[in-house]
Amino acid sequence: MKVPGMLVMTQFITYVGGIALSMPIHAQSSRWEVPASAQNIKSPYNLKDPKLIALGKKLYSKHCNICHGAKGKGDGVAGLALNPKPANFTTDAFQSQASGVIFWKITHGNPPMASYESILSEKERWALVAYLRTLK
Numbered sequence: 001m002k003v004p005g006m007l008v009m010t011q012f013i014t015y016v017g018g019i020a021l022s023m024p025i026h027a028q029s030s031r032w033e034v035p036a037s038a039q040n041i042k043s044p045y046n047l048k049d050p051k052l053i054a055l056g057k058k059l060y061s062k063h064c065n066i067c068h069g070a071k072g073k074g075d076g077v078a079g080l081a082l083n084p085k086p087a088n089f090t091t092d093a094f095q096s097q098a099s100g101v102i103f104w105k106i107t108h109g110n111p112p113m114a115s116y117e118s119i120l121s122e123k124e125r126w127a128l129v130a131y132l133r134t135l136k
């Protein structure tokens, strides 16, 4: 009885190890594949609302600061060894994107960045978009 259980466990570890190993390779080769429809995602909230921006700022320091850096320049300590590097939110290239695209990226992630769909509510993700807009 013990042996088959052990086997399954070993296979599971090998499987999980395989994912961990393949992640950096993925991260290097894949760019964000954002569907064209993301351009049209509209915020139900006013992105200039100071209360929404304040919520975004709070969430940013809790969840994003560590990789993207305190000022959003992509220089957070946990991002130093990542490939690709965490995005710099202060650039024109970043700020010229539609808000719906930024929202989509936060929602879905792209390795090594996680998806925040199940971690943050829709309102919280829009609050982050609102805050990122203040970093230009």
Ligand code: HEC
Pocket: 030, 031, 032, 059, 060, 063, 064, 065, 066, 067, 068, 078, 079, 082, 083, 084, 085, 086, 087, 094, 097, 102, 105, 106, 110, 111, 112, 113, 114, 116, 128
């Ligand atoms: C583990 C580190 C890490 C954390 C934590 C993290 N990110 Fe990222 N983020 C990245 C990396 C790396 C990229 C670049 C990915 C790429 O270009 O494929 C990225 C890219 C992005 C982009 C797309 C940038 C662009 O050029 O369009 C947005 C938007 C973003 N992050 C927002 C956030 C927000 C908001 C949070 C917090 C809720 C967050 N990230 C947390 C690592 C992280």
